Amino acid sequence: MTGINGNHYRLLIAELQSDLEAVEKVAEEIHSAFRDQKTSFSNLELAGIAHLLENFYTAVEDVMLRIASRVDKSLPPGEKWHKDLLHRMTLRIPEVRPPVFDHRLFEALDEYRRFRHRSRHVYRPPIPEWSKMKHLVENLNENLLEIKRQMELFLDFLNQLVLSLEEDE
8 A cells, every 4th residue: 555645545535425425315215215105116116216226236336346446456357346346345355454344234235236237137027026126125224324334434444544644654
């Protein structure tokens, strides 16, 4: 990490906080669709819910991409890069960073990743069934809280890194 000063990580912290706000906004949009506690949905509503779930995972993936490019200094190659990126966030990289997400959160986020893939590439007709999305919606709030909790720990790590770099200057 030579040549990188505290400002590099200060900017990264600000960007990650902004990314997390985007994740929260998408989750709020999903929750607002369920204030009436409906149990059946039109095709248009199902398409909208699927789109918001895709956006939720994409926003989380943006956080991971930022960490991989700015901290790890590399992005996973190949066709399975989406899954590899998520898995990478569970790794402790010696002398670079601690894990970003634990294994339980990896499993939960992997369900959103798989749903996004199926929603974008598999569904014919393009409207997914409510039964395929229901658990993702029902678990969204718990998963969002866990994302925020684990990201706070990672942001604490970055803040400590800033202090350490400034002590060395």
